[in-house]
Amino acid sequence: MSLDRRRWLTAAGATVGSLWLAGCDKLVANSTFNGVLKVAEKWTRGAQRLVTDRKALAAEFTAADLSKDFKANGTLRPQDPEYQAMLGENFASYRLEIGGLVERPLSLSLADVRAAPARTQITRHDCVEGWSSIGKWRGARLSALLDRAKLKPEARYIVFHCADTLDPSATDGAGKYYESIDLIDAYHPQTILAYEMNDATLPVRHGAPLRLRVERQLGYKHAKYVMRIEAVESLDGIGRGAGGFWPDRGYEWYAGI
Numbered sequence: 481m482s483l484d485r486r487r488w489l490t491a492a493g494a495t496v497g498s499l500w501l502a503g504c505d506k507l508v509a510n511s512t513f514n515g516v517l518k519v520a521e522k523w524t525r526g527a528q529r530l531v532t533d534r535k536a537l538a539a540e541f542t543a544a545d546l547s548k549d550f551k552a553n554g555t556l557r558p559q560d561p562e563y564q565a566m567l568g569e570n571f572a573s574y575r576l577e578i579g580g581l582v583e584r585p586l587s588l589s590l591a592d593v594r595a596a597p598a599r600t601q602i603t604r605h606d607c608v609e610g611w612s613s614i615g616k617w618r619g620a621r622l623s624a625l626l627d628r629a630k631l632k633p634e635a636r637y638i639v640f641h642c643a644d645t646l647d648p649s650a651t652d653g654a655g656k657y658y659e660s661i662d663l664i665d666a667y668h669p670q671t672i673l674a675y676e677m678n679d680a681t682l683p684v685r686h687g688a689p690l691r692l693r694v695e696r697q698l699g700y701k702h703a704k705y706v707m708r709i710e711a712v713e714s715l716d717g718i719g720r721g722a723g724g725f726w727p728d729r730g731y732e733w734y735a736g737i
């Protein structure tokens with residue numbers, strides 16, 4: 481807490497405390513007290529507006545808006561042997577693991593994921609590097625998968641562990657890509673695990689067999705090559721502790737747009 485804010489709270493507390501003894505009529509007449517009430521009310525409404533804003537849908541577009549050349553970024557083809565082996569058999573043995581703080585850990589085949597409640601959306605992807613592309617995505621609603629696994633009450637974040645090592649030079653084991661979101665984004669209706677892009681099977685360069693779409697955040701939050709989903713109470717001890725490959729390297733954990 482900043483010094484200014486602490487001082488302000490102390491002053492406000494003292495004012496309310498002494499006025500309490502003076503009686504209600506005087507309280508209402510006192511402008512400092514009314515000011516305190518108004519500020520408190522504004523904070524509450526501000527927090528409410530924040531949650532409401534975060535639940536709003538990202539803009540959706542039409543087929544006419546689709547980018548002719550949707551840029552691919554970051555890893556374009558994981559060289560990790562486990563991924564190469566799965567790719568070699570067209571992901572027949574792929575399983576999406578859902579674990580951590582859940583009542584019922586799941587191990588889902590791609591057919592299972594495709595059978596889950598789905599959503600299709602045409603959205604704009606905004607990369608922090610300054611480019612955007614519009615694409616059509618179809619995938620399983622993350623909320624449906626999490627409901628099936630049944631989150632434990634302690635769960636606060638959902639972590640996506642990816643197949644690709646983006647930084648082979650990392651000697652601390654934090655070279656693999658991963659990302660995380662809170663439960664507001666995890667339960668947002670446009671948050672999906674996409675297996676189709678532009679009406680075709682998701683290409684390798686865009687994250688096959690499954691990639692996250694979390695439409696209210698910047699591109700680096702959209703984990704490609706998702707292998708495992710983990711519900712956690714804290715992001716400590718995962719990677720370097722900041723909640724994602726790029727956040728571990730100085731980017732904001734929350735990249736809202």
Ligand SMILES: Nc1nc2c(c(=O)[nH]1)N[C@H]1C(S)=C(S)[C@@H](COP(=O)(O)O)O[C@H]1N2
Nearest residue numbers: 551552553554555607642657699700702704
């Ligand atoms: N596993 C993994 N996910 C990733 C990345 C990556 O390198 N590895 N790059 C991120 C970044 S910075 C962006 S902009 C998008 C790019 O997605 P695209 O290749 O489908 O355009 O994926 C994000 N997710």
Ligand SMILES: [Mo]
Nearest residue numbers: 607608699700
């Ligand atoms: Mo990006």
